[in-house]
Amino acid sequence: MSSHTASETKKSLKQDLFEHPDFYALDDLLTEEHKLIRSSVRDFVKRNISPYIEDWAQRAHFPYEIVRKFGEIGAFGPTLPEEYGCGGLDYISYGLIMQEIERGDSGMRSTASVQGSLVMYPIYKFGNEQQRKKYLPKLASGEWLGCFGLTEPDHGSNPSGMVTHFKDMGDHFLLNGAKMWISNSPKADVAVVWAKNEAGRIQGLIVERGMEGFSTPETHGKWSLRASTTGELVFDNVKVPKENLLTGKDGLGAPMMCLDSARYGIAWGAIGAAMDCYESARRYAAERIQFGKPIASFQLVQKKLAEMLSEITKAQLLNWRLGVLMNEGKATTPQISLAKRNNVHVALEIAREARQIHGGMGITGEYPIMRHMMNLESVVTYEGTHDIHLLILGNKITGIPAFV
Amino acid sequence: MKILVCITHVPDTTSKINFTDNNTRFDTTGVQFIIGPYDDYALARAIELKEAGGASVTVLNVGLADTEPTIRKALAIGADDAIRVNADPTDSFFVGAQIAEQVKAGGYDLILMGRESIDYNSGVVHGIVGELLGIPSISPVMKLEFEGTKAKLAREIEGGKEYLEVSLPFVAGCQEPIAEWKIPNMRGIMSARTKPLKVVEPVAVDSGVQLQKFELPPAKGSVKMVSADNVAELVTLLKNEAKVL
Numbered sequence: 001m002s003s004h005t006a007s008e009t010k011k012s013l014k015q016d017l018f019e020h021p022d023f024y025a026l027d028d029l030l031t032e033e034h035k036l037i038r039s040s041v042r043d044f045v046k047r048n049i050s051p052y053i054e055d056w057a058q059r060a061h062f063p064y065e066i067v068r069k070f071g072e073i074g075a076f077g078p079t080l081p082e083e084y085g086c087g088g089l090d091y092i093s094y095g096l097i098m099q100e101i102e103r104g105d106s107g108m109r110s111t112a113s114v115q116g117s118l119v120m121y122p123i124y125k126f127g128n129e130q131q132r133k134k135y136l137p138k139l140a141s142g143e144w145l146g147c148f149g150l151t152e153p154d155h156g157s158n159p160s161g162m163v164t165h166f167k168d169m170g171d172h173f174l175l176n177g178a179k180m181w182i183s184n185s186p187k188a189d190v191a192v193v194w195a196k197n198e199a200g201r202i203q204g205l206i207v208e209r210g211m212e213g214f215s216t217p218e219t220h221g222k223w224s225l226r227a228s229t230t231g232e233l234v235f236d237n238v239k240v241p242k243e244n245l246l247t248g249k250d251g252l253g254a255p256m257m258c259l260d261s262a263r264y265g266i267a268w269g270a271i272g273a274a275m276d277c278y279e280s281a282r283r284y285a286a287e288r289i290q291f292g293k294p295i296a297s298f299q300l301v302q303k304k305l306a307e308m309l310s311e312i313t314k315a316q317l318l319n320w321r322l323g324v325l326m327n328e329g330k331a332t333t334p335q336i337s338l339a340k341r342n343n344v345h346v347a348l349e350i351a352r353e354a355r356q357i358h359g360g361m362g363i364t365g366e367y368p369i370m371r372h373m374m375n376l377e378s379v380v381t382y383e384g385t386h387d388i389h390l391l392i393l394g395n396k397i398t399g400i401p402a403f404v
Numbered sequence: 405m406k407i408l409v410c411i412t413h414v415p416d417t418t419s420k421i422n423f424t425d426n427n428t429r430f431d432t433t434g435v436q437f438i439i440g441p442y443d444d445y446a447l448a449r450a451i452e453l454k455e456a457g458g459a460s461v462t463v464l465n466v467g468l469a470d471t472e473p474t475i476r477k478a479l480a481i482g483a484d485d486a487i488r489v490n491a492d493p494t495d496s497f498f499v500g501a502q503i504a505e506q507v508k509a510g511g512y513d514l515i516l517m518g519r520e521s522i523d524y525n526s527g528v529v530h531g532i533v534g535e536l537l538g539i540p541s542i543s544p545v546m547k548l549e550f551e552g553t554k555a556k557l558a559r560e561i562e563g564g565k566e567y568l569e570v571s572l573p574f575v576a577g578c579q580e581p582i583a584e585w586k587i588p589n590m591r592g593i594m595s596a597r598t599k600p601l602k603v604v605e606p607v608a609v610d611s612g613v614q615l616q617k618f619e620l621p622p623a624k625g626s627v628k629m630v631s632a633d634n635v636a637e638l639v640t641l642l643k644n645e646a647k648v649l
């Protein structure tokens with residue numbers, strides 16, 4: 001590990017010139033308030049993320065101070081009610097916030113969407129008033145960082161097979177097991193953990209740092225989401241107070257509801273990363289001269305740019321429509337699956353093509369491309385892999401589940 | 405302390421500038437409008453003074469209804485309320501007279517604005533307001549601190565800085581580093597929805613200025629690179645092509 005500290009972060013002198021492509025004038029479908037939200041988060045990213053992100057990612061440094069800053073701007077749980085210190089915004093706003101943060105970096109967006117959709121959302125949705133009051137304001141402000149423990153070493157795509165479990169000991173629960181690949185875990189103050197009760201039903205528990213037998217070892221050596229911290233959650237006879245059980249809903253459907261909200265944010269976020277790659281490639285192609293001409297004048301480069309813009313535009317439309325359905329409370333899990341899978345897939349393809357347009361420069365930290373590309377390799381796997389979303393859609397189309 | 409921050413609604417610094425109507429009107433198609441960058445500094449300092457306690461912040465814009473999103477942004481940043489003087493801001497004197505009228509009506513102690521707007525860049529509105537009200541106007545102000553009711557200012561002057569002590573009320577044209585621009589947060593954007601934005605009609609002013617036409621600056625010439633050890637070529641080019649020798 002590097003011995004650098006946060007204060008030694010190298011500031012990039014390169015100006016972040018990002019402007020989003022809007023080929024189908026989708027901005028006309030947004031309110032002035034939506035546009036203000038987007039430009040505010042974009043300014044936030046240009047000030048607090050873009051100048052530093054290359055350095056953080058290169059040295060696999062999680063900038064903990066960003067948590068408070070996300071809290072200040074209101075990036076944590078923006079759709080939850082104001083009475084808990086949240087934004088009370090609609091889902092288009094939430095999407096735009098995720099889009100702009102991921103335009104900066106998928107790892108930074110992961111920090112924000114885990115906190116909002118996977119920690120605050122279940123506490124709001126399945127928690128009681130006492131739990132909401134205790135946790136939500138501190139999570140919204142960034143005073144506390146949270147994580148979400150569903151995946152286990154032997155249970156990734158098949159979370160229902162989980163072995164983490166808890167026992168009712170009368171005055172407390174006794175929690176045992178382990179979770180793996182948990183975003184934010186090494187620095188988290190609270191973890192929403194999914195475990196089986198004695199009847200084998202999955203339930204959510206709020207586990208706090210400092211509880212005896214609870215540890216969060218960091219996972220090192222990632223080539224992706226390097227500015228986001230990932231780790232395990234280990235429960236060795238952890239005594240969890242009874243008031244920390246989320247009683248609002250049990251069964252796998254509870255964590256799946258959280259994932260719907262997070263996946264929706266990812267559908268927008270991935271297109272943020274894609275737009276950054278496209279814009280960088282467009283500018284580079286206009287400036288880079290080969291054979292006496294800007295490379296943008298070659299048909300093969302134009303084809304790449306035209307295809308990128310086509311996919312970005314289609315994905316923007318998908319996001320906007322899905323956002324409207326979310327606002328109306330009508331969006332379904334398969335609809336969200338389609339958008340998550342499609343948008344992450346096209347973002348990854350766009351990052352790869354953009355990398356080629358940048359030639360050798362595309363593999364350096366001078367441009368955001370390689371970082372986005374490597375980040376998106378996680379995004380295509382987490383929150384339901386690319387193929388698992390096909391199975392969710394296949395099940396919807398045929399009525400036949402093909403998971404097992 | 406009642407602070408009035410006057411903000412302009414100006415094209416984003418990266419906008420492409422075009423004119424219509426026989427070069428007599430600025431073409432706003434496709435142009436993004438923002439709070440004037442210098443006004444943004446003034447607003448940021450006003451909000452800091454408010455946060456330190458004991459100040460209220462009103463923003464004012466002289467403009468037609470299309471400036472309201474810009475005004476809402478200022479409310480989202482933290483101003484308490486807003487006034488829009490419903491008129492096209494045709495020239496500096498007209499705008500200065502409207503501001504002076506609102507200062508009289510509202511009894512403001514401190515009037516902040518940018519050192520200049522970034523569309524017409526005249527940089528005279530603060531002086532006009534001060535003159536019309538018979539109070540001091542200082543610009544460009546880079547630092548503004550309070551000790552009781554006395555303000556301590558630093559002003560940029562040719563080749564140096566000037567330190568001043570001024571008592572309220574006064575007008576200041578601001579520039580960096582008076583404060584760092586503020587980015588609205590989500591709660592601010594939500595609360596801006598319901599903050600009061602009062603629309604008032606302008607007072608009649610005899611404008612001495614009439615716009616004749618706009619003209620774009622000549623396009624930038626291309627650049628010729630001359631190698632450092634080829635002075636003879638440079639001299640020839642300066643003589644024959646640039647014709648400056």
Ligand SMILES: Cc1cc2nc3c(=O)[nH]c(=O)nc-3n(C[C@H](O)[C@H](O)[C@H](O)COP(=O)(O)OP(=O)(O)OC[C@H]3O[C@@H](n4cnc5c(N)ncnc54)[C@H](O)[C@@H]3O)c2cc1C
Nearest residue numbers: 148149150151156157181182183378382383385387388403
């Ligand atoms: C950086 C990062 C951060 C993460 N953060 C979190 C977090 O915060 N919280 C959390 O709980 N989890 C988190 N995850 C875990 C993530 O959700 C899982 O990695 C994901 O669900 C896949 O599980 P797995 O890695 O065990 O792969 P597996 O499930 O083993 O899948 C391996 C391959 O097999 C395929 N496959 C599996 N089952 C089937 C099937 N039935 N039919 C066809 N193909 C199948 C998959 O599509 C995949 O291609 C994170 C992962 C990463 C990489």
